[in-house]
Amino acid sequence: MFEDIENISEQYRFNQKAAKGHVILRSEAYTTKSAFNNGITSVRTNSKLDERYERITAKNCNLYFNLKSSNIQLIGTSDIYYSTLVMENCIATVMSNETDFSLRDDL
Template identity: 40%
Template sequence: MSYELKQSASGKFMFNLKAANHQVILTSQLYESKGSAQNGISSVQKHGSDDKNFELKTATSGQPYFNLKASNGQVIGKSEMYNSEAAAKNGIESVKKNCSSTVIKDA
């Protein structure tokens, strides 16, 4: 389990939280600076273990996904699209289990 911090083609920064199997379980928004993205990782570490910070949603395609929100309601990260609500809930459990990782890799 680790965070992968990288710069996008547009020059902005983002991160992925990866589970032990290297699967991406949460993706951040784009940040203007590397420091802001690192603050986003800190926010996931702080908020990712509490059920109340997760919002289960359904895309227009009908596929379930979830958002992780900070205490101020701002979305910190978003999941992939899942095939079932049960799979999305498993994804939430994976974020809760892996969010405390302090391993941050520059990609």
């Protein structure tokens, strides 16, 4: 599921949630609803390609990933993971597009 969020600076963001409801990907900020919708389309397109995932180990050894577009623009960032297996399972979920792409429109 993609959940849309409008913050007080009038920027739009979305969270992609797994079937059980936890956030697996947070978007960058978009200044228009159109760009926001293009971001979701970009997730659908780029998430299927393993080379679009940047796997990162933070200085404190926590793990996370970024999803990037073909022009290397950041689309979204994952939550923090403590195990490579869990991180890779979340990437597989994003890749499979098994999440619901419905949007809330109650802002």
